Amino acid sequence: MAPLYQHIKLLLNAPDRLMALMLLSLHALLVWGESNQTYGTLLLCHYGFFLLWQPVFRHNAKISWPITIIILVLASLSLFYMSWWVAAVWIAGLFALIGGRVFSSSPIHSRLPNIVASTYLLTILLLWVVPKLLNNTHDLEAAKFLLVYILPLLPLTILFLSVKNKPSEPVANIDFFYTLLIFLLTLITILGSFAIGTIWQLHYIKLLIFTVMGLAGVLVALSWLWNPSATFSGLELLMSRYLLSIGLPFEQWIRKIAMYAEDAPSANGFLQASMQELVSLNWVSGVMWQVEGGKQEVGEPTKYISTFSFHDLHLALYARWSFTPAMYLHVQLLTQILSEFYEAKKREETISQNAYMQSLYETGSRLTHDIKNILQSLDTLSAAAEQTHHAEDDAKLVELVKKQLPRLSQRLGSTLAKLEMPSLEKKVQAKVSTWWKNFKQLNAHYPVKFESPSQFPKSDIDPDVLDSVIDNLIQNALEKAKWEANIIVKVTLLPTEHFCVEVSDTGSAMPAEVEQRLFKSHVSSKNGLGVGLYHAAQQARQAGYELSLVKNHDGEVRFRLASLNR
Numbered sequence: 001m002a003p004l005y006q007h008i009k010l011l012l013n014a015p016d017r018l019m020a021l022m023l024l025s026l027h028a029l030l031v032w033g034e035s036n037q038t039y040g041t042l043l044l045c046h047y048g049f050f051l052l053w054q055p056v057f058r059h060n061a062k063i064s065w066p067i068t069i070i071i072l073v074l075a076s077l078s079l080f081y082m083s084w085w086v087a088a089v090w091i092a093g094l095f096a097l098i099g100g101r102v103f104s105s106s107p108i109h110s111r112l113p114n115i116v117a118s119t120y121l122l123t124i125l126l127l128w129v130v131p132k133l134l135n136n137t138h139d140l141e142a143a144k145f146l147l148v149y150i151l152p153l154l155p156l157t158i159l160f161l162s163v164k165n166k167p168s169e170p171v172a173n174i175d176f177f178y179t180l181l182i183f184l185l186t187l188i189t190i191l192g193s194f195a196i197g198t199i200w201q202l203h204y205i206k207l208l209i210f211t212v213m214g215l216a217g218v219l220v221a222l223s224w225l226w227n228p229s230a231t232f233s234g235l236e237l238l239m240s241r242y243l244l245s246i247g248l249p250f251e252q253w254i255r256k257i258a259m260y261a262e263d264a265p266s267a268n269g270f271l272q273a274s275m276q277e278l279v280s281l282n283w284v285s286g287v288m289w290q291v292e293g294g295k296q297e298v299g300e301p302t303k304y305i306s307t308f309s310f311h312d313l314h315l316a317l318y319a320r321w322s323f324t325p326a327m328y329l330h331v332q333l334l335t336q337i338l339s340e341f342y343e344a345k346k347r348e349e350t351i352s353q354n355a356y357m358q359s360l361y362e363t364g365s366r367l368t369h370d371i372k373n374i375l376q377s378l379d380t381l382s383a384a385a386e387q388t389h390h391a392e393d394d395a396k397l398v399e400l401v402k403k404q405l406p407r408l409s410q411r412l413g414s415t416l417a418k419l420e421m422p423s424l425e426k427k428v429q430a431k432v433s434t435w436w437k438n439f440k441q442l443n444a445h446y447p448v449k450f451e452s453p454s455q456f457p458k459s460d461i462d463p464d465v466l467d468s469v470i471d472n473l474i475q476n477a478l479e480k481a482k483w484e485a486n487i488i489v490k491v492t493l494l495p496t497e498h499f500c501v502e503v504s505d506t507g508s509a510m511p512a513e514v515e516q517r518l519f520k521s522h523v524s525s526k527n528g529l530g531v532g533l534y535h536a537a538q539q540a541r542q543a544g545y546e547l548s549l550v551k552n553h554d555g556e557v558r559f560r561l562a563s564l565n566r
Helices: 002-012 015-032 036-053 065-080 084-099 108-134 137-150 153-163 176-200 204-226 235-244 250-263 267-279 325-386 391-420 432-442 463-483 512-517 531-542
Strands: 284-291 294-299 304-310 313-319 448-451 489-493 500-505 545-553 556-563
Touching: 015 036, 015 084, 015 108, 015 153, 036 065, 084 108, 084 176, 108 137, 108 153, 108 176, 108 204, 137 204, 176 204, 250 267, 250 325, 267 284, 267 294, 267 325, 304 325, 313 325, 432 463, 448 463, 463 489, 463 500, 463 531, 463 545, 463 556, 531 545
Parallel strands: 448 489
Antiparallel strands: 284 294, 284 313, 304 313, 489 500, 500 556, 545 556
């Protein structure tokens, strides 16, 4: 008893075996079901196998009461009303359900049962059912034996093919488009054969050839018109445009959204304009959207609501009527495009804000660097004041203060002006000879050698930038001298047509990893190199100069500040 139960369970869990049994019961119903004694039994048997096999509803799902009533009503009508037209439409539906699965992406061995079943259904339809509709069965008397006794071998083949495969959970795999297309083509074949046979009274074999060849010719013409050549896109483009333009030209929507994204000053402004454009469509009554904690609404709400969520944007669209599935997909595409443009606008604002903050950061860093140099000069004056013990030293100190304080005051005033209005920095122009003379006097108290050519470059320079950058180089070299003995610091103005000055020292070379990152990012070092030089390089480049390290060896470390116009 247990093995029989296992066999029955195995049979009911195999969709291909159920399909084979459904086809065998259908064959028996069509061939031997015309008598009233066997019709009801064969019909219920076939209908039961169909319900067990059907791929529309999952077998483990609960069936609702409306579906149950529909199933019972169909079974009752079939018991009391038998027609070859009903049989033809039923077989056409089965052929569409099975034939639509042939176009799936399953492996060929999995599709073989569907191909065999489709062959059986098409054969029994054209060679048995349609001749019954035309009352023209005498034309196929020679093939009656093959149809009645040999054709059932096809479902039996499916039954034995399925034995080799392990039973699997039946999965609904229906392509609606292909299923509908096959169903319509089958109905056209049936109706075409009936119409031609009724009008021309042809032999059924000729009738079948004319119908099938005519349908094949139409399909070939349609396949050629679908995509005929590179110069004419054909029906494929027209179909794509129709699917993308339900109620609205797709290109027009893209053009308007792109225009709003370009003209709107902010992401919220773009969203407002886009929602107004969306409400202007004739099938939209209102829109409610929520973004960044705020909720806004345009238009009038209705009972037909469709909700969409993309990134941080949540939409509730009020329609004037209920959306069809195709319309819903179309609206989803339009709103998703709107959301992507909104996200792009937000990223644009973020980039702009980051650029503004970067500008503020660079300005503050540069001015901090200037103030640091001024404080270093003040520290030098304070140190000199502490070391004076004689009248001669007092006189030198007074002379030094007279030279340094006006320049320090001028640089401090310039720095404060930049802090107040960083976007309105004024460039001061001066001659190289004048700047060189003043620079030597201001730094004469440092142990630094100054060298210059007999002929100075005639180009104008920005003294504030040069003071800041070269002061930083000198202070770094002097800081190194505190750690290393007998270092000579030298500032050399080169005899070139354009401005070029070098600051060198005879100390040790900086490490290779510091040299690689110099002027590119912040680098910390025990000698004070890196951080100030990064800002000095940025300041120099903005003023039209280039700061570079031309030599880095033990005994010679040389920086060069040169005009970019050289």
